[in-house]
Amino acid sequence: MVGEKTSIVKTRSRRDFINKTIGGIAVMGVTGGRVMTGHSKQNITGKTLNKKLKIVVTGGHPGDPEYGCGGTIARYTDIGHEGVLLYLNRGEAGINGKSAKEAGKIRTSEAIHACEILKARSVFLTQIDGQSIVDASRYKEVYEILAEEQPDIIFTQWPVDNHPDHRAISTLVYNAWLKLRESNFPGKPVLYYYEVSNGEDTMMFSPNCYIDITDLESRKQKACFAHASQSPEKFYPLQEQVSKFRGLESGCKLAEAFIIHALSRPGLF
Ligand SMILES: [Zn+2]
Numbered sequence: 001m002v003g004e005k006t007s008i009v010k011t012r013s014r015r016d017f018i019n020k021t022i023g024g025i026a027v028m029g030v031t032g033g034r035v036m037t038g039h040s041k042q043n044i045t046g047k048t049l050n051k052k053l054k055i056v057v058t059g060g061h062p063g064d065p066e067y068g069c070g071g072t073i074a075r076y077t078d079i080g081h082e083g084v085l086l087y088l089n090r091g092e093a094g095i096n097g098k099s100a101k102e103a104g105k106i107r108t109s110e111a112i113h114a115c116e117i118l119k120a121r122s123v124f125l126t127q128i129d130g131q132s133i134v135d136a137s138r139y140k141e142v143y144e145i146l147a148e149e150q151p152d153i154i155f156t157q158w159p160v161d162n163h164p165d166h167r168a169i170s171t172l173v174y175n176a177w178l179k180l181r182e183s184n185f186p187g188k189p190v191l192y193y194y195e196v197s198n199g200e201d202t203m204m205f206s207p208n209c210y211i212d213i214t215d216l217e218s219r220k221q222k223a224c225f226a227h228a229s230q231s232p233e234k235f236y237p238l239q240e241q242v243s244k245f246r247g248l249e250s251g252c253k254l255a256e257a258f259i260i261h262a263l264s265r266p267g268l269f
Helices: 002-011 014-030 064-078 100-117 136-149 164-184 214-225 232-250
Strands: 054-059 082-087 121-124 153-157 190-194 209-212 255-260
Touching: 054 064, 054 136, 054 164, 064 082, 064 153, 064 190, 064 209, 064 214, 064 232, 064 255, 082 100, 082 136, 100 121, 100 214, 136 164, 153 164, 164 190, 209 232, 214 232, 232 255
Parallel strands: 054 082, 054 153, 082 121, 153 190
Antiparallel strands: 190 255, 209 255
């Protein structure tokens, strides 16, 4: 591992290395900073961009992207960027008393509704809720979808989550991201990890960037409550506690928190 890391540094030019270092500080500067309401051709921190971004938010189940990133997704799409929610499965195991087929149908429709609220598009992978497989063919499937979508920014779940489907999507996406980087160096797409607290909790998560979602909380809540079969009245208050805590950490009322991968190109957030 050490040898691998050394070889990466050696193959970079000095300029690349300095840019990354300076950029790393810039990203950390977002922590606790004031997040502006954006406008067209800006990112959500107010930085001027020369293009429309595509953001793909991946999750182990319908509802995970909405709970972990709903405010951030709305902030992106409200200023004209494209949002895609990529679900590992259709939540087939998630409704007591319903067959997998019935539950999958209900939860697909809930996810589509949630995406409408967030002005995003839904895409479903072909895995089954609770039976996640991480193997060569699944790595290929996720890579091919992400390669086709060509996102500028990817969000995925933290690899130390208590639900195996969360860990599966995290691993599958991370592998795809590593492959995408090979063809898009120096750093596209950017990779962020998010946290959830909807009964399948993220553990050992120490964020390095925050987004103020205070004025978007009602949209996030609506998107989470679109998953009506998943007891949002029970689980949403837990996620709201997390938003308040992250808000306290970052100097606003409510925030979502993320970990940017150290090799990502900063500045697109
Ligand atoms: Zn989940």
